[in-house]
Amino acid sequence: MAKTAYNPFETAQKQFDRAADMLELDQATRDLLRNPIREFHFSIPIRMDDGQMKVFRGFRVQHNDARGPAKGGLRFHPQETIDTVRALSMWMTWKTAVADIPLGGGKGGVICDPHNLSHTEQERLCRGWVRQVYKNIGPTVDIPAPDVMTSPQHMLWMLDEYETLRGEKLPGFITGKPVGMGGSLGRKEATGYGVIITVREALKELNINPSDTIASVQGFGNVSQFAIELYEQIGGKVICVSSWDQEDQTSYSFRKKEGVDLEELRSVANPFGGIDKQKAQELGYEVLPGEAWLEQEVDILIPAALENQITGSNAEKMNKRVKIIAEGANGPTTPDADNVIIERDIFIIPDFLANAGGVTCSYFEQVQSNMNYFWERDDVLGRLDVKMTAAFIAVSDFSRSNKLNMRDAAYVISVNRVAQACKDRGWV
Ligand code: GLU
Numbered sequence: 001m002a003k004t005a006y007n008p009f010e011t012a013q014k015q016f017d018r019a020a021d022m023l024e025l026d027q028a029t030r031d032l033l034r035n036p037i038r039e040f041h042f043s044i045p046i047r048m049d050d051g052q053m054k055v056f057r058g059f060r061v062q063h064n065d066a067r068g069p070a071k072g073g074l075r076f077h078p079q080e081t082i083d084t085v086r087a088l089s090m091w092m093t094w095k096t097a098v099a100d101i102p103l104g105g106g107k108g109g110v111i112c113d114p115h116n117l118s119h120t121e122q123e124r125l126c127r128g129w130v131r132q133v134y135k136n137i138g139p140t141v142d143i144p145a146p147d148v149m150t151s152p153q154h155m156l157w158m159l160d161e162y163e164t165l166r167g168e169k170l171p172g173f174i175t176g177k178p179v180g181m182g183g184s185l186g187r188k189e190a191t192g193y194g195v196i197i198t199v200r201e202a203l204k205e206l207n208i209n210p211s212d213t214i215a216s217v218q219g220f221g222n223v224s225q226f227a228i229e230l231y232e233q234i235g236g237k238v239i240c241v242s243s244w245d246q247e248d249q250t251s252y253s254f255r256k257k258e259g260v261d262l263e264e265l266r267s268v269a270n271p272f273g274g275i276d277k278q279k280a281q282e283l284g285y286e287v288l289p290g291e292a293w294l295e296q297e298v299d300i301l302i303p304a305a306l307e308n309q310i311t312g313s314n315a316e317k318m319n320k321r322v323k324i325i326a327e328g329a330n331g332p333t334t335p336d337a338d339n340v341i342i343e344r345d346i347f348i349i350p351d352f353l354a355n356a357g358g359v360t361c362s363y364f365e366q367v368q369s370n371m372n373y374f375w376e377r378d379d380v381l382g383r384l385d386v387k388m389t390a391a392f393i394a395v396s397d398f399s400r401s402n403k404l405n406m407r408d409a410a411y412v413i414s415v416n417r418v419a420q421a422c423k424d425r426g427w428v
Helices: 008-023 027-034 082-098 119-136 152-166 187-205 222-233 262-267 277-282 290-295 335-343 357-371 377-401 406-424
Strands: 038-047 053-064 070-077 105-111 142-146 214-218 237-245 250-255 286-289 300-303 324-326 347-349
Touching: 008 027, 008 082, 008 335, 008 406, 027 406, 038 082, 038 119, 053 070, 053 082, 053 119, 053 142, 070 082, 070 152, 070 357, 082 105, 082 357, 082 377, 082 406, 105 119, 105 142, 119 152, 142 152, 142 357, 187 222, 187 300, 187 324, 187 347, 187 357, 187 377, 214 222, 214 290, 222 237, 222 262, 222 300, 237 290, 250 277, 250 290, 277 286, 286 290, 347 406, 357 377, 377 406
Parallel strands: 070 105, 070 142, 214 237, 214 300, 300 324, 324 347
Antiparallel strands: 038 053, 053 105, 237 250, 250 286
């Protein structure tokens, strides 16, 4: 998961330019959508447990809110940059548009490594982040959610700070809250399950039975774990999973040819999804280099970690058997790797379609919070399936009828929806 020289914002802008060309957008619309509408950069001073003050850098970027309030997660990562947050905010705009929910796109981040922060330091950081930006976000303005290394507990601390500052209960301010504290049933599973709903639909199109397939997954965080869970339920077998090793500051892949056991791996992973290699080895897993997940002889690859993971230099290492790549992470594939994928005719389910289940369920959570009402789990997951399936079919129909690959088709649909909303509002 090492960071490379790729700048995700340049990737996001390149992808947008391509869609803008296909749609023949006018200059004003391009200027508006190529960059975020608003950005907030701030310092967050925190008193550490040892009494010393430490200043963290935080961001919130609102890329576009023409279709509804900005929406998107908040990441804690030591290598966070404003350009990563900008890219992710733009991808959120396309994600809410492709899922066709009445929201825009935003993203936030703090440069920090939560592995090295105590529980109380993390709480102060969450509250500090809200204090710096609360006037510019809110249930009808911009709604944060969890993302890389942030959890339901972080969301609850943020909600508590926000409600304290505003002097009223506003549970729709944030999503991904703990169940019982305004969170929605099904939210924790939603992103991973959504990825597999799109895989299921892709397999249907390719006329392949899920139980005849095997997969390899990058990452073992929330998205990966629930993707593995649903993929196994529909009959698939995962043989390799990679994860970040905090101690060695590198990643490893864990392979079991007869199929990994999700519960077993969960029992030897930390809360951030880091798998203990010693314990995994004792459970019979082969411990391989970090990139080995990509080289496995499988039908389906699911990158579910960070951006810039399948690149021009490693894409050639993908096994010839690979038929589908389902992007659970945001921006895992660089444009030069995309060329290899297109040449090999691999069916790509692009990130902002494949992982739209999280924000779709966040939307359901927001609706429940705003109504002060609570839906059953089956109700939430049933609605999620309907939304994800409809989004997948819209993109795949468009890709077939316009002879576009799935990424281009998804881009054209969502950029067009957002551009139209901007036009209708009189912004361009
Ligand atoms: N962080 C997730 C994403 O990248 C979910 C965002 C949300 O629920 O608002 O899609």
